Amino acid sequence: MKFLIVKLSAIGDVIHALPVASYLKRAVPGCTVTWLVEKASAGLVSNNPAIDEVVIFSGKKWVKELGKPGAWLRNFSEARQFFAELRAAKYDAVLELQGLLKSSLLARASGARVVAGFDDTREFADRFLTHKLNVGDYFGHDVPVVELNLRVAHYALTVLGLPAPELPVEFSLPLLDSSVDVKVDALLISASSTAPGVEPGGAGTKSGTVSVAVPQNSAPDLASIPSVAATPDMEASASRFTNKVGPINIILIPGTTWVTKIWPNSKWIELGEKLADQYPCRLVLVGGPAEVQSNYAIAAGIEAKRPEQMVLNLTGQTSLLDLISVFRRSALVIGADTGPLHLAAATGYPKVVGVFGSTPAKRNGPYGKQCKTVHLSLECQPCYSKTCKYGTVACLTDLDSSKVFEAALDM
Known part of the structure; x- marks a missing residue:
């Protein structure tokens, strides 16, 4: 059976669909699962034990190269081959x-004889499905999208x-x-909170497109990670996240693409202060190239308020695969x-x-x-x-850092 x-895309949406591949592999032993994806998210489905083949849609x-006549013939040939191979695969x-x-x-x-998906979605997309699943309001607020995707698999x-x-x-x-x-x-x-465009101290060695500072001619020494002095209260609090007494990695991800999803920098700085006071920890900021400036400002703001707090700014230095490894080393x-x-x-x-x-x-x-x-829980949320029609983004500017901090404490 071939699926x-x-x-x-996008990265978050692809992640929310990953359980479908795992489900198919377990529900239909011996089946093959292929994933059609755009290049930006391909890293999530490549070398994935639940996915047998990855097809990149270019x-x-x-479209971008339509204005380049010299690329027309090449792209036409690529597209024709792409669709021919897509059809030749004969998916069930x-x-x-x-x-x-x-x-x-x-x-x-x-x-394919069966093309299943959601009924009543955007752009009249459901008209091209052979089998439509009615899940009520697809954009409703009460059912996790992970579970909606799995309903399509069941269907x-x-x-x-x-x-x-x-x-x-x-x-x-x-x-x-x-x-x-x-x-x-x-x-x-x-890593350290360096200014944008300035390498962390030490000898730079290249790993892909990421510059990593490591001592010359030596392997990373895990024992050399600096320690944070812990009080009994801090140790007890930290035990909520880890059984090991000592500094824990707490990851902060402030950046995203929509303005209406971005919590103000000042709130992140306040949260960093609270976390630094509560836990023996390393605060680690991650993000893409677009967040370099804002994350540097947040890191600098936390360090200014809590000079003894270790703040590592890894913004722009991690791939998706790197982040998996980072998260597996983190408590929160x-x-x-x-x-x-x-x-x-x-x-x-992590939590x-x-x-x-x-x-x-x-x-x-x-x-x-x-x-x-x-x-x-504003009426407009x-x-x-x-974009915010009121021009305030009050859903985030009015969200106090103490509320986020308390949520972390309750976990």
């Missing part, structure tokens, strides 16, 4: 989990006349090469509604607290028993909008 999962590149069923016109057209282009198996057992939710993540752990160990040892992750937050939840290792504004906390929040979300 194709169509979930092209449509964005083809396609699970279209994106709910957009582009993804539905791709799913239908496979020629597809039922359509095929196969048993659709209820199974525990499992996030299958990529297998990590040992070099990833070595790199992350080096980062946690040697606090972040905005962004892909890395959901990746932290998918690892199942995870999501700070939510414009998006529905129960539907889109980090999934798992070790996760919770913090949000206000959730608005699903990238």
Whole structure:
């Protein structure tokens, strides 16, 4: 039995669909699972034990290069080959989990007898499905999107006349090469809150496109990670997250793409102060290149208020695979509604607290028993909008840091 999962992007959405691959593998022993994805999210499904094959859709590149006549012939040839191979694969069923016109057209282009997905989604995408699952209001606030995706998997198996057992939710993540752990160990040892564009101290060595500072001619020494003096009260508090007495890694993920998902820098600084006072910890900031400036400001703000607190700023220095390793070394992750937050939840290792504004906390929040979300309950929430119609983003600017801190304490 051959299945194709169509979930092209974004990172958080792909993570929320990962349990579907794991479910199919367990529910239909011997089946093969292929994932159709765009390049930006391919790292999550490549070298993944629940996924047999990954197909990259390069449509964005083809569209981007329409203005380059020299690329037309090459891209036309690539597209023709892509669709020919998609159809030649002869999938028994396609699970279209994106709910957009582009993804539905791709799913239908496979020629599969069963193309299952959600009824009543955007852009009339459901019109290209052969089998539509009515889940009520797909954009409703009360059902986690992870569970909605799994409903499509159950539905597809039922359509095929196969048993659709209820199974525990499992996030299958990529297998990590040992070099990833070595790199992350080096980062946690040697990284510091440097100004944007300035390398941490020490000799720089290149690892992919990331510059990692490690001592020359030496392997990372885990024993060299600085210690934080712990009081009895701090040790007792830290035990909520770990059985080991001593500094714990607390990860902060302030950045995301929508303005209406971003908690103000001043709130993150206040939260950092509270965490520093409560726990013997390393505060570690992570994010992409777009967050370099804002995360540096947050790190500098925490250090200014708590000069003795260890703050490591890894912004722009970690890939998705690196983050998996980072999260597995952490006790607590606090972040905005962004892909890395959901990746932290998918690892199942740290406690995870999501700070939510414009998006529905129960539907889109980090999934798992070790996760919770913090949000206000304004009449305008959730608005699903990238901009605030009132111009205030009050759902986040009015969210006090003490509320987020208390949520972490309660875990």
